[in-house]
Amino acid sequence: MIDATEARERVVEAADRLFYARGVQAVGMDAVRAEAGVSLKRIYALFPSKDDLVVAVLHGRRAQWNAGIAASAADAASARDRILAIFDFLDAWFRRPDFHGCAFINVFGELSGGAPGVARVVREQKEAFGEYVAQLVRDAGAPDSLAPQIAILAEGAQTTAAIGDDPEAAAQARAAAATLIDAALAA
Amino acid sequence: MIDATEARERVVEAADRLFYARGVQAVGMDAVRAEAGVSLKRIYALFPSKDDLVVAVLHGRRAQWNAGIAASAADAASARDRILAIFDFLDAWFRRPDFHGCAFINVFGELSGGAPGVARVVREQKEAFGEYVAQLVRDAGAPDSLAPQIAILAEGAQTTAAIGDDPEAAAQARAAAATLIDAALAA
């Protein structure tokens, strides 16, 4: 038998793969069990319901997102470059073969009606990202009004890249962001 | 009994209301029957399957979108104003109490895995909108590279407004679009 921590990890990772690839409602708990190699009994001991598992998956995605953004910003010299690094991170993500959209947006569209806990996590993630961008904008010395514009570009790039299956959206959004930053700093 | 055309309209409108409010998978065909006041037998005579009904609903949404965009652009004096009119249309839409996101994006996130016909309609809609924006950009005399930037702002405004439940995203995206247009024309 395996350790409880490892079982939890394996279940969350398996659920993430399946939910992201096929959608939450299209994946049965039995498919999660098969992919994770953890019995249903064990899964339900770790997560009281499927919704709780979805929330755990989103928490994992949030950690991955934050780590990716931070790594991309690490070797940027200025706040301006750290803002643009967001779009470099998106660019690399969009080019991964399994990419098909932001998991938070997808799950929100699918479950926001019936699962308030899930909707809350999605909202928290988007709020936290907005706060991160706002801090970078302040560091760059640009007016606060720039921050939501950058966040909207990042959101739009994700859905455009997903639906159009076109990774170019990252570069297009990056160019737009650069223009907006320069205009905001010149004002 | 009612005319076949009217039955079709009533079914599509009822399905649109229910699908948009609760999600496609969360609404059973029996709920559509109750809301439309059209028997299941009749519904299945008009639409061979639920997926076909979803496609019909999206076609209706596309017509509404095009009409709304056209109406908003109607009293704009220049191509630049017709581009900005897109965001005025979004602003009015975001403020409607039943707004919770772009139906195309929501449905895409929910069904793109299992319903290729649905995914196709969503892709067509986004492509058509991109083409509309590209034409306006050409009319304004701006470089082609501006068009996808505007489209990304529109997409981002929709998801941001939906998840954050904040209609301000339209005005923020509009301001960003104005800055981008002016920068593109000055270059």
Place this chain on the structure above:
DNA sequence: CTCTCCGGAGAACGATCGTTCTCTCCCTGT
């Protein structure tokens, strides 16, 4: 070695859903 207990495999259960079928009624043509 034996008893006990924990966990895995998977059957079972109740609910729901998409789709079809049956039964009945009403409208129409003659």
Place this chain on the structure above:
DNA sequence: ACAGGGAGAGAACGATCGTTCTCCGGAGAG
């Protein structure tokens, strides 16, 4: 008035899903 056909109401059917329960084997304590 009467036969026939189409439409509505809703039961029926088969499949699936989330969740729980049963049964059995195997590991560890005495």
